[in-house]
Amino acid sequence: MNRKILIVDDSTTARMFIRRCFEIAGCWDVEFLEAADGKEGLEQAKKHNVELIVTDLNMPNMDGTSFLRRAKGSPRLNPVPVIVITSLKNEEKVRELLDLGAEDVLSKPITPTDVLETLQKIPGWGDSEEQ
Amino acid sequence: MSDSRLDSALRESFEVTIETMAFEQAFPLDETPDDWQNTNCIHTTIHIEEPLEGTLILIASKQCAEEIAMNIVGPPEDDSPIGDSMIADTLGEIMNTVAGRLMQKLLEGSSDFTLSLPESTFGDCPEIEKEFLVQYYQLADFAIKMVALGSGFETLE
Numbered sequence: 001m002n003r004k005i006l007i008v009d010d011s012t013t014a015r016m017f018i019r020r021c022f023e024i025a026g027c028w029d030v031e032f033l034e035a036a037d038g039k040e041g042l043e044q045a046k047k048h049n050v051e052l053i054v055t056d057l058n059m060p061n062m063d064g065t066s067f068l069r070r071a072k073g074s075p076r077l078n079p080v081p082v083i084v085i086t087s088l089k090n091e092e093k094v095r096e097l098l099d100l101g102a103e104d105v106l107s108k109p110i111t112p113t114d115v116l117e118t119l120q121k122i123p124g125w126g127d128s129e130e131q
Numbered sequence: 132m133s134d135s136r137l138d139s140a141l142r143e144s145f146e147v148t149i150e151t152m153a154f155e156q157a158f159p160l161d162e163t164p165d166d167w168q169n170t171n172c173i174h175t176t177i178h179i180e181e182p183l184e185g186t187l188i189l190i191a192s193k194q195c196a197e198e199i200a201m202n203i204v205g206p207p208e209d210d211s212p213i214g215d216s217m218i219a220d221t222l223g224e225i226m227n228t229v230a231g232r233l234m235q236k237l238l239e240g241s242s243d244f245t246l247s248l249p250e251s252t253f254g255d256c257p258e259i260e261k262e263f264l265v266q267y268y269q270l271a272d273f274a275i276k277m278v279a280l281g282s283g284f285e286t287l288e
Contacts, residue, residue: 010248011224012217016204017152058227058246087231092243107235108228109151 002031004048008041008067009034009056009085014108018054018085024112025119038062042070045077052125053077057086057093065097072101081122085110136237137264137284141187144232145277148225149270153202157275160267164274167267168192169256175222177230178247182238183283185263187230189222190256195273196222215253223249 005022007015015034022030033048035041038055039062045053053071057064064084071077081103086093089107097105104118119125142159149157173196179185191199200213200221207213226249234244264279 011220011227013200013204013221013224017224058248060248087227087246088244089231089235090238090240090243092241108231109148111151 002029003052004031004033004050005052005054006033006035006041006045006048006050007054008036008038008044008059008064009054010036010059011056014056014085018110021110021112021115022054025115027115027119038064038067038070041067042074042077045071045080046074050080052122053080053082055082055084057084057088065100068097068100068102081125083118135264137279138266140233140236141229141264141277141279142266144229144236145266145268148228148232149199152225152228153199155199155202155270157268157270160269160274162267164267164269167274167276171254172256173218173222173251173253174256175219175226175249175251177223177226177249179230179234179281179283180245180247182242182244183281183286185279185281185283187226187233188259188278188280189226189229190276190278191222192273193218193253195270195275198271198273199225219251219253222251 007018009015019032033044035044037059055064055067068082071082084097084102084105085108087108089105094105103122106114146157149155171193172190173193174188174190176188196218197213200218203221230246259278262278262280263284266277268275
């Protein structure tokens with residue numbers, strides 16, 4: 001069964017672009033799930049057995065920080081690595097997100113190289129070709 | 132104005148975003164293009180809300196915006212024209228990325244900032260008052276206009 005990555009972003013374009021970057025970085029044998037905000041993201045993450053979550057910060061309904069806090073507060077979702085991809089990156093925000101449990105914080109626009117470097121830091125995702 | 136921090140940071144932010152996302156090179160133009168028109172456009176606006184107040188507006192012809200969206204998301208599977216909502220979404224994501232990168236550069240990555248959600252409108256572009264900075268770019272066969280306005284930007288100069 002394919003591993004599942006959940007992409008949470010209110011922009012369809014961003015979700016497609018992020019997915020393409022992950023595919024180029026080696027995640028082609030992966031099922032991608034999508035959600036348009038944090039609320040939908042939590043529902044999807046709980047419903048499906050996702051193994052990696054990628055989230056934006058600036059979203060309507062439930063923003064990425066609240067989503068991350070809720071995901072890390074859930075015993076079921078807590079072990080799932082979360083990568084934040086945002087246009088709002090700064091030192092203070094990065095510290096806050098890492099303290100909340102984010103695996104890494106990437107700045108938009110991301111590249112496949114950024115994704116590859118981040119995946120290499122996450123146990124179980126280091127060599128995407130062998131997943 | 133052309134040597135200002137805002138001018139160079141905005142130019143770099145736009146060029147990198149377009150090259151990374153749309154695989155196109157945006158070439159800055161020194162003057163308003165002769166054939167520039169404010170009709171049948173899409174204008175996408177994003178507001179910087181903190182720590183300064185400013186607004187960025189991207190104005191492009193519908194055809195130009197379609198090309199950019201097609202480069203990023205690809206053509207629809209049934210070969211139909213790309214829809215307005217996807218075009219608006221694409222330009223919104225570009226402006227979100229440009230504004231974020233711009234603010235990271237202007238604040239040197241050290242301070243928190245907030246952005247509004249981007250909004251896109253199709254039609255003739257309204258007259259924009261109190262433009263603080265105007266840039267034009269050539270993107271493949273099209274010209275594109277970027278405007279910065281708001282008192283917050285003045286404090287940076």
